[in-house]
Amino acid sequence: MGSQTILLCAEIFLCRILDVSFGTLRTILTVREKSALAAVVGFFEVFIWFVVVRQALSSADSGFAIAIAYAGGYAAGTFVGGRIARKYLKTNLIIHVVTTKKDPNIIRTIQEAGFAVTAINANPSEYGGEKYMLMSEIVGGRLQEYKKLVYSLDPVAFIFVQETKHVYNGFIKKK
Numbered sequence: 001m002g003s004q005t006i007l008l009c010a011e012i013f014l015c016r017i018l019d020v021s022f023g024t025l026r027t028i029l030t031v032r033e034k035s036a037l038a039a040v041v042g043f044f045e046v047f048i049w050f051v052v053v054r055q056a057l058s059s060a061d062s063g064f065a066i067a068i069a070y071a072g073g074y075a076a077g078t079f080v081g082g083r084i085a086r087k088y089l090k091t092n093l094i095i096h097v098v099t100t101k102k103d104p105n106i107i108r109t110i111q112e113a114g115f116a117v118t119a120i121n122a123n124p125s126e127y128g129g130e131k132y133m134l135m136s137e138i139v140g141g142r143l144q145e146y147k148k149l150v151y152s153l154d155p156v157a158f159i160f161v162q163e164t165k166h167v168y169n170g171f172i173k174k175k
Contacts, residue, residue: 008059009069012052016073017080019048024081028089032165090140091163097134097150098122098158106132106153113149115142137164 022045029038052073056066099106102121110117120133138146143161150157 005059005065008055009065012056012066013069013073013076015048015052016070017077019045019052020074020077021081021084022048024078025085025089028085032089032091093138093140093143094162094164095134095136095138095143095146096160096162097132097136097154099132099134099154100128100156101154102130102132103154106150107134109153110134110136110146110149113145115146115149 022041026038026041026045029035029041052070056070059066099122107117107119115136115138118135120135122131122133124130136146140163147159150159
């Protein structure tokens with residue numbers, strides 16, 4: 001395999017990372033109803049994809065190496081796009097926590113840490129006595145902090161996390 005083919009494979013690999021990362025971001029933006037921004041990202045995604053495909057198909061020799069570079073770039077782009085989305089496309093999360101006991105200190109400590117929380121009394125079950133179901137709306141970047149706090153208060157609490165599309169009123173402290 002010549003140096004020209006190696007350079008072409010590297011170019012295809014890197015461009016696929018870029019266009020697939022854009023595709024991941026476009027998909028997330030579309031789901032979050034940010035259609036205008038998704039359209040701009042989609043333009044660059046497809047432009048890069050077109051250039052890469054044209055180069056890949058015009059190089060008939062070393063087809064296997066180019067296919068590996070193309071597929072590897074796609075896989076790496078999926079990973080990179082997910083990491084970029086997690087870091088830069090913040091979202092709000094609703095957290096449901098079912099505690100193992102009814103302890104008002106849990107609610108107070110969560111509030112003192114800057115999280116809004118609504119508590120609902122949960123009926124006893126065969127697995128324990130009265131408990132709370134706690135609901136909080138938080139900025140996604142604070143999930144680990146919230147989980148760590150809850151587990152320090154109740155190590156076996158049940159936590160359920162959902163991404164929210166729209167939030168109206170309420171309290172979310174951004175850090």
